[in-house]
Amino acid sequence: MASFSATRKRTLLPSLFLLLALFTANLRISDAQIGVCYGMLGDNLPSKQEVVDLYRANNIQRMRLYDPNQEALDALRNSGIELILGIPNDNLQNLAASRDNSDQWAQTFVFNYYPSVNIKYIAVGNEVSPVGGSSGVSQYVLPAIQNVYQSIRARGLQDQIKVSTAIDMTLIGNSYPPSQGSFRDDVRSYLDPIIGYLVYANAPLLANVYPYFAYSGDPTDISLPYALFTSPNVVVWDGSRGYQNLFDAMLDSIHAALDNTRIGFVRVVVSESGWPSDGAFGATYDNAKTYLDNLIRHVNSGTPMRPGPTETYIFAMFDENQKNPELEKHFGLFFPNKQKKYPFGFGGHRDWEIGVDDVEFNVTIPLKSDI
Template sequence: MLGNNLPSAPEVIQLFRSHNIKRMRIYDPNPAALQALRGSNIELMIGVPNSDLQSLSNPSNAQSWVQRNVLSYWPSVRFRYIAVGNEVSPVNPGTASIAQYVLPALVNVFNAIRSAGLQDQIKVSTAIDMTLIGNSYPPSAGAFRGDVRKYIDPIIGHLTYAKTPLFANIYTYFSYAGNPRDISLPYALFTSPSPVIWDGSRGYQNLFDAMLDALYSALERAGQYSVDVVVSESGWPSDGAFAATFDNARTYYSNLIKHVKGGTPKRPGRAIETYLFAMFDENQKQPELEKHFGVFFPNKQAKYPLNFGTKRISDISSENNTTVFLKSDM
C-alpha cells in the first residue's frame, strides 16, 4: 500500500481471485481492505502494527481492537491468523523499546479471540525475522541468540500452549547479498543441481530449507518441539541493489512456489505454508530495493509467469501491501 499508483482495494481482491490466490496478509487493519474482503472467501492474516503493541498490552484495549477489527467483520471476512507485531527484536535499536509489549499484547489478543470462542479458527502469533537466530550452521545446530532468549522463550512457550505456529520472515536474498563469498547464488535461488551442504545424513540443496530447519532446531533447542512455522514473508527484489535482477527474482519466486509443497530435510513431506512478499512494487518505500519486491506491477499486470493454479496456490504480502500465499494440496 506504500505507493501512489496502486489499484483500489476492490480491484486488488478481484486480482487475487482472477489468479486463484486463496490467502492474503495485510500489515494493519485497513478498513478499505477489510471491507473489500467481505464475502471474497480469501483467508486473511491481519497484522497488529508495532505501533499498537504498547496499547494492546492493556487487556481492555486488546479486546476493543479485536472487536473493532476482527469480530465486526467475522465471518464474512475469513480471518486465519493475527500477527501481533512484525520483526520485533530486543536487540534491534529500532524495535528494542517495544519488545517488552509483544508477549502481553499477544496473550491479550489471544484471550480476546478465545473469549469469542474462535481460538480454533483464528490463530494468534507474532512474526519474527531471522536475526534472532544466533547460530544457523549447520541447520541441526540452529539456536536463538543468547541475548534474545528472555524475549523469545516465553513467546514460543505461549505458542505451544495455544497450539499456534510461529510466523517467520525468511529471505535468502539478504543472506546471499550479505555474504556472496560463502553463499552461492544457485543455493539461494533453488537452482543448485545437488546438495551444497551435508548435515549428517541430510543434504541441503537450497538455503531456504537450511534457514527454516535452523529455526526448527532453535525451537527444539529451546524445548518447544511442537511449534510449527509459517513462512509469513519470502521474496526477492527485481531491482535496486546487488543481485536484485528481474531474472533472479523470477527464478526465486517460481522455484519457491514449486518447492514449498514438499517440506524440508528435517520436516519432509509436509507442505510449508508460505506467503510471498509482496503483491505490488511500492514506489514510496525506501531504500530503493524495497520498491521492487512486487510480483505484480501497479497496473495489475503480472511481473512473472507464476503458477497460482488449483494445485499450488500462492498468497501475497505487503507492509501496508499484501502478501501472497503459497500452498500445495495439504
C-alpha cells in the same frame, strides 16, 4: 458389455495416465501453500476492491495484511481468501495495556468481519527484537499477544484464529549446520515466553525468511544457485540430511532453534519470502523470476527436517514506490497497473512458473555453502 480390445487398451491407457498426470499437476499447484503479502506503501496502487479482485482472478487464496485496513477488510468479505491480519508495532503498547483495549480492537477489526472475512492468523507485531531499533516495543509483544488471545478465546474462536507474532532471522544466533540452529542468547528472555505461549495456544510462529539477503550479504560463501533453488546437487550435508537450497537450510535452522529450546513443538509459517527484481546487488528480473518460480513449486515438499507442505507468503503483491531503500520498491509480483511482472500462475493454471510491507529488512545470518 464387450471388453475393450487390446489395441484400444494400449491407446487409452497412456491417455489416461496423461490425464491423471495433468490432474495431479494442477492439483499440486492449486493446493500449494502459497499466499501473497499485500503492502500499501505506494501512491499509485489499485483500489482495495480491485486488489481483492486481482487476488481472486489469479487464484491467490491467502493474503497477509500488515495493518487492519477497514477498506481492505470490507473488500475481503465473502472472498474466501485466508488472511493473516497484522497489528503494527506502534499499536502494541495500547493492546498490552489492558484487556479492554484488546476487546475493543478485536470487536472492531475481527468480530465485525469474521467469518465473512476468513481471518486465520493475527500477527501481533512484525520483526520486533529486544535489541536494535524495535527494542522499545519488545516488552509489549507478549502481553499484547496474550490480551488479543483472550479476546479471541472469549468468543470461542481460539481454534479458528491463531494469535502469533512474526520474527526475522536476526534472532537466530547460529544457523549452520541447520540442526544446530539456536536463538541468540540476548533474545532468549524475550522469545522463550512467547514460544511457551505458542505451545500452550497451539499456534504457529510466523517467520520472515529471505535467502536473498543471506546471499547478497555473503556471495563468497553462498552461491547463487544455492539461493535460487537451482543447485544440481546437495550443497550442505548435515548428518543424514542433504540441503540443495538455502531456503530449506534457513527454515530448518528456525525449526532446530525452536526444538533446541526444549519448550515444546511449534510449527513455523513462512510469513514473508521474496526476491527483488532491481535496486541492489543480485536483484535482477531473472533472479527474482527463478527464485519465486522455484519457491512456489518447492513449498509443498517441505524441508529435510519437516517434510510436508510449508505455508508460505510471498512478499509482495505490488512494487511499492514509497518504500526505501531502492530495492524495497521492487519486490512486487504485479506492477501497480495490475499487470503481471512475471509469467506466474496460481491455482488451476498449468503454467509451471509461478508466482512482504511495512518491514525493515535486515541482512540474514549467512549459511555456509561449499559451492
